[in-house]
Each structure stands twice: as C-alpha cells, then as structure tokens.
Amino acid sequence: MSSREKILAAVRQNKPDLQPLPERIAFGERPNDVVGQFKTVLQAIGATVVEAPTHAEVRARVRETFPDFTNVAVAVSELADLADFSLSVADPHELEHVNLAILPGAFGVAENGAVWLSETEIGPHRVLPFVTQHLALIVAEENVLASMHEAYERLRVNETGFGVFIAGPSKTADIEQSLVIGAHGARSLVVYVLGASGSTR
Amino acid sequence: MTKPLAHPAAAERFNQDEPYVDWHDETLWFVRQKRDRASKALPEWEDLRETASRIKNHVLSNLDVLLEEFERNAQANGVTVHWATDAREHNKTVLRIMQGVGATQLVKSKSMLTEECHLNHFLAEKGIDVIDSDLGERIVQLREEPPSHIVMPAIHLKKADIGEIFHEKLGTEKGATDPQYLTEAARQHLRQTFLTRKAALTGVNFAIAETGGFVVCTNEGNADMGAHLADVHIASMGFEKIIPKANHLGVFLRLLARSATGQPSTTYSSHFHRPRPGQQMHLILVDNGRSNQLGRPEFRNSLKCIRCGACMNTCPVYRRSGGHSYHNAVAGPIGAILAPNLDMRQNADLPFASTLCGSCSNVCPVKIDIDKQLYLWRQVLAKDGYVGGVKEAGLNVAAKVLASPTLYRWSFRVGRSVMRTVPFVVENRFNPWFHDREMPAAPKESFREWWAKNRNGEHGAGSEESIRSTPQAVSVS
Numbered sequence: 001m002s003s004r005e006k007i008l009a010a011v012r013q014n015k016p017d018l019q020p021l022p023e024r025i026a027f028g029e030r031p032n033d034v035v036g037q038f039k040t041v042l043q044a045i046g047a048t049v050v051e052a053p054t055h056a057e058v059r060a061r062v063r064e065t066f067p068d069f070t071n072v073a074v075a076v077s078e079l080a081d082l083a084d085f086s087l088s089v090a091d092p093h094e095l096e097h098v099n100l101a102i103l104p105g106a107f108g109v110a111e112n113g114a115v116w117l118s119e120t121e122i123g124p125h126r127v128l129p130f131v132t133q134h135l136a137l138i139v140a141e142e143n144v145l146a147s148m149h150e151a152y153e154r155l156r157v158n159e160t161g162f163g164v165f166i167a168g169p170s171k172t173a174d175i176e177q178s179l180v181i182g183a184h185g186a187r188s189l190v191v192y193v194l195g196a197s198g199s200t201r
Numbered sequence: 202m203t204k205p206l207a208h209p210a211a212a213e214r215f216n217q218d219e220p221y222v223d224w225h226d227e228t229l230w231f232v233r234q235k236r237d238r239a240s241k242a243l244p245e246w247e248d249l250r251e252t253a254s255r256i257k258n259h260v261l262s263n264l265d266v267l268l269e270e271f272e273r274n275a276q277a278n279g280v281t282v283h284w285a286t287d288a289r290e291h292n293k294t295v296l297r298i299m300q301g302v303g304a305t306q307l308v309k310s311k312s313m314l315t316e317e318c319h320l321n322h323f324l325a326e327k328g329i330d331v332i333d334s335d336l337g338e339r340i341v342q343l344r345e346e347p348p349s350h351i352v353m354p355a356i357h358l359k360k361a362d363i364g365e366i367f368h369e370k371l372g373t374e375k376g377a378t379d380p381q382y383l384t385e386a387a388r389q390h391l392r393q394t395f396l397t398r399k400a401a402l403t404g405v406n407f408a409i410a411e412t413g414g415f416v417v418c419t420n421e422g423n424a425d426m427g428a429h430l431a432d433v434h435i436a437s438m439g440f441e442k443i444i445p446k447a448n449h450l451g452v453f454l455r456l457l458a459r460s461a462t463g464q465p466s467t468t469y470s471s472h473f474h475r476p477r478p479g480q481q482m483h484l485i486l487v488d489n490g491r492s493n494q495l496g497r498p499e500f501r502n503s504l505k506c507i508r509c510g511a512c513m514n515t516c517p518v519y520r521r522s523g524g525h526s527y528h529n530a531v532a533g534p535i536g537a538i539l540a541p542n543l544d545m546r547q548n549a550d551l552p553f554a555s556t557l558c559g560s561c562s563n564v565c566p567v568k569i570d571i572d573k574q575l576y577l578w579r580q581v582l583a584k585d586g587y588v589g590g591v592k593e594a595g596l597n598v599a600a601k602v603l604a605s606p607t608l609y610r611w612s613f614r615v616g617r618s619v620m621r622t623v624p625f626v627v628e629n630r631f632n633p634w635f636h637d638r639e640m641p642a643a644p645k646e647s648f649r650e651w652w653a654k655n656r657n658g659e660h661g662a663g664s665e666e667s668i669r670s671t672p673q674a675v676s677v678s
Contacts (some may be wrong), residue, residue, distance in 0.1 A: 004284040007440070007488045011265045014496030019258040021445060027245035027252070039463060058458055092430055096396055111455075111463035126477055127429035130422045130469075148455050152448040158278070158412040161475030165454075167466040174337035174353060175358045177228055178380035183336060184388060184395070185469065187421025198633040 026149035035108045038144045039193060041113035046181050047170035047189040051197060055079060058138060058192045062102065065190060066134065071099045075123045076138055092125045101132035101186075107143040108191070109151050114167040115139055115191065116151065119160035120142045130170075136184035138168070141195025204547060211526035212518075223356065226520040232353075234513040235463025236564065241662060245457070253452050254568035257505035260443055267410040269352045269444045270561065274413025275484060278475045285483045288318035291487045295320060295402065295435055296327055298483050302433050304329075304400035310417070310424035311335040312404030313351050314437050314487060316530035317543075320402075328568060332394050334423035349524030351531055352461050352510035357523050358646040388527035390425070400423040401427035405438035405484075406507070407453060411446050414474035418457065418467040425471055436473070436529060440486045441504040456566040460509040490593065494542045499577050505567040511570055512561035518554050534561035538574040541582065552578035554608050567602060579659045610649070617643040 001009070023108060031037050039049045050065075052058045055078035066072070073095070074083035085098055103122060105115035115137050122128055129135055145151050157163060170185030181187065216222050240246045260267060272282045285291035296433070299307065307324065309315065309331055321331045321342070333342045337354035341347065343366050348354030356361065360378040367373040373386045403424045408415040417424045417434055428434040428459050444453065458464040458514075476482035495501050513519045513533030524532035529540040529548060534555060540548035552575045561571040582588050583596065619626050620643035646654075 002284070003286045003290060006237055006286055006494060007284055007486070008265050008268065010488070010492035011268070011440075011495060014492055014501075015264055016498065016501065019255070019262040021259045022252050022255040025256075025448060027248045028243065045464070045466075045468075096392075109466075112458075114466050114470070115604045125429075127425065130425040130429065146450070149448075149451040152451040155447070157409070157447045157450075158414055158470050158474045161278075161473075161477060163472045163474075164425070165466065165470040166468065167464075167470075169469050170420065170468055172336045172384060172421050173462070174335070174340065174355050175363055175380040175383055176358075177231065177353075177356075178360075180380050180384040182388065183384060183421035183423070184334065184391060184426050198610055 007188055010112070024145075026101045026153075028111075028147055030146045032109065034140050034146050035144050035193065035195070035197065037110040037146075038108050038139075042168070042191055045113050046171060046179075047168045047191055049111065050190060050192045052192050052194055053196065055138075055194070058194065061192065062136060066100050066136075069100050071097050072099070073098050073120065073128065073132065074102045076102055076104050080118075081159075083109075083195070087123050087125065087128070089125075090129045095125055095128055095131045098128065098135065100131040100136065101128050102136040102138070103129060104134065105137040105139040105143070105191070107145055107151070107154065108139040108193075109145050109148060109165070109181060111147045112167050114148075114151075114165035116155065116165055118163035122162075129164070129166060130185045132186055134188045134190075135166070135169070136190045136192065138192045139195060141197065144193075205528035205548040206526075206528050209524065209550070211528070212522035212554070215472075215523045215526055216521065221359075222521055224359075224423075225523060227518045228356065229514045232462060233511070236460055236511055236514065237463075238286055239459035239463040239465065249452055249456055249591075250566055250568055253456055253507075253566055254505065256444060256449050256452065256566050258502070260441070260445065261504055263445075264440065264443065264495070268440060268447060271408055271410040271413055271443055274411065276413070278413045279482065280413065280476065281481070281483045283483060285485055285487045285489070287489050288487075289363075291318050291437065292320050292323040294485050295437070296324065296329070298435055298481075299400050301331060302399060302481065304333070304398075305663065306330045306398050307400045308332050308334050308394050308398040308427040308431070309402040310404065310419060310427055311338055311354070312402065312437055313348075313530055314404060314439050314489075315402065316347060317489065318437075318487070320437075330397075332391070334391050334394065334421075334427055335419070336384060336421060336423075339391065341368065341388060343367075345513075347525070347530070349532065350510060350513060351508050357525065366369060384655065392426075394591070395423075395426040395430050395610065398427065398430070399432045399596055400439060401431035402435045402437065403435070405436050405442050406457070407450060408438055408443050409445075409447050409450070410443055410482075412474060414447075414472055415442075416450060416454075417471045417473065418454075418469065419471075420462075420464075420468045422469055424576070425469060428471075429475070429477070432434055433479075433483065434473075434476065435483045435485065437487060439491055440488060441491055441506075457507055459511055460511040460564065460566040461497060475531045490543050494539075497542070500538065500542065500574055502569055503542075503571075503574060505569055506535055507567055509566055511564040511566065515560045515564050517556060517558065517560070522554065527554065534571045534575065535569070538569075538571060538578060541578050542601075545582060545585065545587050549582045549589075552582065555593075610647070613647060617645070621645070 169189040172183040340355040349357040495538035519533040559572040
C-alpha cells in the first residue's frame with residue numbers, strides 16, 4: 001500500500017462523525033470611515049500614507065520622497081516615466097538591484113492595512129515587492145474594503161498563480177522583542193491613497 | 202537518542218538566574234498583553250473563535266475527502282503532491298526532490314514541522330547545507346540549539362547573546378547589541394543566501410482544498426525571498442493544515458496574527474497556487490502520528506492548532522521555565538498535549554508541566570481545550586505506566602488515603618504532629634514538594650477536631666455525619 005493509501009485509510013478509520021461547516025463566516029460592523037481607518041492602521045503598522053488626488057500628484061510626491069533614486073521599477077502605466085529599470089528581464093535574480101518598486105494595489109483592507117497584489121499587479125516577477133529595497137503601492141479610495149471577509153468575497157485567490165496581502169514594511173522583533181523595520185523584504189512602504197479626500201488636504 | 206532532561210530538572214536549571222527568569226516572564230507577558238489589546242478591539246472576537254473552531258471540527262471530521270480534493274486541485278495547478286507517513290519519509294522526500302534538481306543547498310523559512318522531523322540534522326548527514334532564513338531561527342541555528350518558541354524562536358536570548366554569536370559567525374563588531382545593527386547584518390548575510398540557493402523550503406499556514414493552493418504568513422518576507430528566487434519550492438505541511446474554502450481564510454487570518462503577536466495582520470500573507478514558469482513546486486503532506494491522534498476522541502482536537510503560540514505566552518509555567526525545558530519542537534501547553542502522542546515515554550513529563558489554570562484554553566483562537574487534555578493525558582500516562590516511580594507511588598498512597606475517611610484523619614493527625622515536632626523529616630532536599638515552597642506552621646488540631654470540640658451540638662449540626670453531609674460546614678470561618 002502506498003503512503004497515500006495508508007494515510008487516507010488511517011484517517012478514514014479514525015475520523016469522528018461528520019460535523020457541519022458553520023453557515024455564517026463573516027462578522028463585525030462596517031466602520032463609518034473605511035478609508036480613514038485604512039490610513040490610521042497603515043501608519044500604526046509602520047507604513048507611510050500619502051493622500052494624492054491624481055497620478056500627477058503621486059509622481060510629484062514620489063520625486064520628493066525618493067530624490068535621485070536609480071533602479072526604479074514601475075508597473076503603473078500612468079507613472080511609467082519614473083522607471084529606469086526594465087522589468088522585462090528573464091532571470092528574477094536581476095531584480096536584486098531594484099531600489100524602488102512602484103506597483104498598483106488591487107485593493108486595500110481597512111481593518112489591518114493590508115493591500116492585495118496578484119501577478120496581475122506585480123507583473124512577471126513575483127519576487128519584486130519583496131526584493132526591492134523600498135516599495136510604493138497605489139490604492140484608489142474606492143478600492144478600500146472594510147475587512148478580510150469583504151476581501152475574500154471580492155477575491156479569486158487562484159486567478160493567478162500567486163497573490164499576496166502586504167501589510168506594512170518587512171519587520172522583525174526576534175531580538176529581544178525590539179521592533180526593527182526592514183528584515184528581508186522592503187525596508188519601507190509608502191501607500192499612495194488615490195482619491196477625492198486627498199484634494200481637500 | 203538519549204533521554205532529554207525532564208521538565209522539572211530543566212526548569213530548575215532555567216530558574217537559577219532569577220533576574221533572567223523575571224525578564225523572560227515579563228517579555229512573554231508583554232506579548233500576551235498585545236494579544237489582549239488586539240482581540241479586545243474586535244467586538245466579534247468570540248464569534249471568530251467559535252467559527253474557526255467549528256470549521257476545524259468539520260475539517261477533522263472530513264479530512265480524507267478534503268485531502269483528496271486538495272491533492273486533485275493542487276495537481277491541476279501544476280504542484281507535485283507527496284505523502285509522507287512519518288518524519289523519515291518526509292525527510293527522504295525532501296532529499297529526493299533536491300537530488301532531482303542537483304541542489305546541495307537549501308534555504309528554509311520557518312516550519313515547525315521540519316523541526317518535528319529533525320530535517321536539518323538529516324540533511325546535514327547527507328551533505329546538504331541548510332540555512333534557516335527567519336531571523337530568530339537563524340540565530341538559534343548559529344548557536345546550534347533548537348527554537349524555544351514556535352513564533353519567536355530566539356525569545357530566550359538576550360541581545361548580548363545574539364551580538365556575541367553574530368560577532369563570531371557573521372563578523373559584526375564585538376560587543377554590539379543594537380537590534381537595528383544586528384538585524385541589518387543578518388539581512389545582508391541572508392540576502393546572499395536567497396540569491397544563490399536553487400532550492401527553498403517553506404512551511405504552510407493554511408492549505409485550501411477547493412483551490413489546491415496554500416498560504417504562508419511571515420513578517421520578515423523570508424519565505425517569499427526564498428521561494429520566488431529558487432528553481433524548486435518545497436512546502437511541507439502537517440495534513441491538518443487543510444481548510445475547505447478560500448473565504449475561510451477571512452476568519453483564520455483575522456485570528457492568527459492578533460493571537461500570535463497582537464498585530465492586525467502579518468506583513469506578508471502569501472497565496473501560492475501555481476509554480477512560476479520554469480519552476481518546480483512540491484508539497485509534502487505529512488502524517489507523523491497525526492492520524493493516530495485523530496483516533497483518540499479526547500485528544501483529537503489538538504489537531505485544530507494553527508500554531509499562533511498564544512498558549513505559550515500566557516502560560517505561567519512556560520514563562521518561567523522556557524521553551525527548551527519542554528524538549529519538543531512545539532513547547533508550552535499545546536506542545537505538552539501533542540508530544541505524548543509522538544512518544545509517550547520520552548514526553549510523559551510534559552502534561553505535568555502545568556498548573557491546570559486554564560489560561561491557555563481561554564486564549565486559544567480555535568478553542569482547543571488544552572487544560573482539560575493536559576489533565577486527561579496525566580490519567581492516560583499513569584494508567585499505562587509512564588509516570589515515574591516517586592510520583593506514581595505518591596499518587597497510589599494518596600488514592601488509598603483519600604478513599605478512606607478513617608485513614609485520612611489518622612494520616613493528617615500524624616502529619617501535623619511530625620511537621621510540628623520533627624519538621625526536617627519532611628522539609629528536606631529529598632522531598633521535591635519543599636524545593637520552592639515555604640510551608641505554614643502546622644496547627645495542633647484539624648478543623649474537624651476543633652468543630653467537634655467547640656461547636657458540637659450547636660444548630661443540631663455537630664455530629665460527624667452532619668459534617669460530612671453538609672458542604673457549607675467547611676466554609677464556616
């Protein structure tokens with residue numbers, strides 16, 4: 001008997017009587033100010049939030065925050081002119097020199113500050129948002145959801161081969177519980193929140 | 202393999218440095234408090250726990266069907282699925298996959314399963330170089346010791362210890378203790394590792410039956426750095442990590458990081474479904490005693506565990522004895538109910554490493570009745586003869602004495618007399634009960650004797666019989 005058959009036979013013999021799945025799997029009230037909560041949580045988890053009404057404003061703010069940056073990779077068509085690093089390389093190892101990656105976020109989640117990116121947003125190289133020294137994500141206000149329940153309602157997790165929720169810059173507290181931003185992934189995360197509230201700033 | 206130091210002896214050693222124990226205790230309690238703040242910010246917290254518990258109950262009751270569904274969908278996604286009945290088969294499978302692509306080096310993100318299987322040791326013997334990429338795991342790997350906590354592997358170390366090992370192995374400045382500086386050194390060192398390894402291994406937090414994909418959660422980004430740069434990605438999982446549907450992740454991801462560290466989410470929650478073009482993706486489903494545990498009705502729901510570590514952070518015994526005292530890949534209360542299933546003889550001490558206070562069960566995000574199982578394992582281990590001589594003899598005597606009111610009264614009268622007149626007979630180094638306790642002075646007479654002498658006949662409640670049958674009698678001050 002193969003290991004597969006052995007394991008399945010043991011499981012069949014030892015499992016308890018069938019228990020039903022719960023019908024309700026989403027909980028909690030929707031906050032009044034979903035976008036506001038998104039911004040607050042992002043700041044609490046170590047990200048920088050920039051409100052910008054248009055892509056032109058994003059461009060200006062990127063130049064301000066990352067002056068004279070080289071090896072900038074961009075997967076946002078409106079901001080393609082900011083790029084000096086081509087993503088059409090064959091080997092993902094070449095991305096080790098990327099200093100800044102600017103990517104669109106499919107949507108954001110207010111309760112935990114997470115932004116969803118699949119291969120549709122990331123492009124051909126999955127490692128890009130992790131290997132880049134700094135990461136900038138652009139999320140439209142209308143794409144901010146309240147909770148992870150709403151996120152999975154909207155999401156088809158297997159639409160592409162890989163997708164990730166990114167909540168803040170990479171971090172660790174493995175040395176005496178001291179929080180250090182910048183472990184193995186991006187050292188910083190800026191989220192540009194695109195929308196009307198940015199224009200009243 | 203030699204028998205490790207039993208928990209009481211290891212805990213005693215851990216407690217020799219009192220300021221250190223206080224620091225360890227407070228550090229973990231700080232994490233517990235962060236968990237409390239995060240959970241209390243969600244009014245729906247208890248609904249989430251109940252729902253997670255019920256989803257996992259369903260999983261255990263339908264595991265064969267879900268595993269087959271997962272396998273089918275994963276294969277359709279281009280993932281190669283392997284089954285391993287035990288640790289040895291798991292380790293050999295990893296080796297075979299690596300040999301298949303000619304890889305002699307492996308970069309590994311956090312996986313408690315590979316600790317359980319002693320994969321690093323096995324691969325080292327076969328000439329494979331393994332580098333753990335989680336910062337905490339890398340630290341303990343450099344020190345050649347196991348993790349002491351499933352979420353915070355180096356929680357038992359002070360920054361001076363880490364500075365010292367980094368100075369020795371990574372060439373950082375002598376005496377450096379700044380966490381920022383030390384983390385940067387590890388980042389530079391491991392970046393080269395990520396860029397040069399052909400094979401990467403990750404753990405699995407959740408595997409989704411309906412889509413054949415799996416989710417890996419990290420804060421550091423090390424799992425992704427390894428997996429997306431390697432030619433072959435191996436993911437190892439205990440088969441209980443299956444969940445039926447993708448939207449169940451909404452429940453589990455809301456609970457996991459909040460329970461573990463008090464964060465609203467881990468930084469990265471990565472969903473893997475298909476290998477990238479040109480890459481191989483392998484997934485190993487491991488039993489290693491789990492199907493056996495599934496057949497123990499009173500212990501099976503330990504398999505609901507999502508490895509958040511909340512039970513460790515809250516446990517008064519874990520906080521004051523340290524993870525290594527549990528001599529098992531998973532320490533703390535959950536480790537103490539999982540370990541006897543793996544090896545009853547070796548781990549018979551662990552269910553006794555608890556005060557049965559129940560705090561572990563109260564914080565568990567999937568509502569495992571950990572404290573009840575600790576208690577029940579004690580019964581099983583004693584019945585099967587795994588409880589050591591002194592404890593067993595003591596309990597046998599206690600059982601006889603407690604079963605007989607006459608013997609009970611007589612033995613306590615003798616005991617009081619001995620403690621008053623010749624206390625060294627019991628207060629000595631041969632009696633473990635006195636090691637860490639100061640005993641109160643023994644009274645001359647018992648409450649029962651006092652009652653019989655002073656209140657006999659009052660309220661018509663003075664007889665021996667009425668004392669025995671009136672529960673309130675014992676609460677009279």
